[in-house]
Amino acid sequence: EVQLVESGGASVMPGGSLRLSCVTSGFAFGNTWMGWVRQAPGKGLQWVGRIKGRADGGTVDYAEPVRGRVTISRDDSKNTLYLQMDSLKTEDSGLYYCTTGSYDHWGQGTLVAVSA
Amino acid sequence: SYDLTQPSSVSVSPGQTARITCSGDVLAKKYARWLQQKPGQAPVLIIYKDTERPSGIPERFSGSSSGTSVTLTISGAQVEDEADYYCYSAADNIGVFGGGTKLTVL
Numbered sequence: 001e002v003q004l005v006e007s008g009g010a011s012v013m014p015g016g017s018l019r020l021s022c023v024t025s026g027f028a029f030g031n032t033w034m035g036w037v038r039q040a041p042g043k044g045l046q047w048v049g050r051i052k053g054r055a056d057g058g059t060v061d062y063a064e065p066v067r068g069r070v071t072i073s074r075d076d077s078k079n080t081l082y083l084q085m086d087s088l089k090t091e092d093s094g095l096y097y098c099t100t101g102s103y104d105h106w107g108q109g110t111l112v113a114v115s116a
Numbered sequence: 117s118y119d120l121t122q123p124s125s126v127s128v129s130p131g132q133t134a135r136i137t138c139s140g141d142v143l144a145k146k147y148a149r150w151l152q153q154k155p156g157q158a159p160v161l162i163i164y165k166d167t168e169r170p171s172g173i174p175e176r177f178s179g180s181s182s183g184t185s186v187t188l189t190i191s192g193a194q195v196e197d198e199a200d201y202y203c204y205s206a207a208d209n210i211g212v213f214g215g216g217t218k219l220t221v222l
Contacts (some may be wrong), residue, residue: 045204064210106158
């Protein structure tokens with residue numbers, strides 16, 4: 001059974017940092033493209049970024065609103081995906097989902113709240 | 117950047133056919149996916165490569181493509197199909213979701 005479990009969400013002040021984790025199981029993580037999608041309260045889905053699998057070079061791409069402030073990485077030895085978020089803004093608040101690159105598997109999300 | 121445009125809402129009666137469109141220039145060159153999201157739940161992939169249905173997704177869900185738009189069709193919509201639906205595509209290594217369509221079945 002495929003599982004994706006996010007953690008690390010918290011309440012932080014603007015300008016702060018957070019590191020989200022997504023522990024996975026049930027599939028060949030190392031060669032699977034992975035991504036992060038967020039959803040502000042009551043709003044739609046927003047693509048955050050994606051990291052390719054090892055065989056495809058592990059390159060990363062980011063959405064324009066977060067580029068330069070977030071870093072997606074992976075530890076294939078731990079089957080874990082990460083999202084490092086710095087210089088957080090109030091508009092970064094929302095539920096952050098970890099997903100496979102084909103969007104056929106999703107976690108349940110971890111909540112980030114950025115406010116003064 | 118590029119955009120995908122969906123209607124904000126669609127309403128049908130149970131048993132009727134619901135159609136949700138998604139339009140954007142990128143769709144002329146790239147495949148689309150459709151995801152269903154029910155309240156309090158994570159999204160579920162229901163269509164990929166414009167027309168393909170993952171295993172376990174009911175046959176009443178189908179997708180089609182024409183030019184710069186794609187359409188999700190729910191034939192014989194059921195009350196349990198009431199949800200938000202999002203189209204998705206990617207170009208130049210950047211992904212984008214449509215704004216979402218709230219489907220009401222009543």
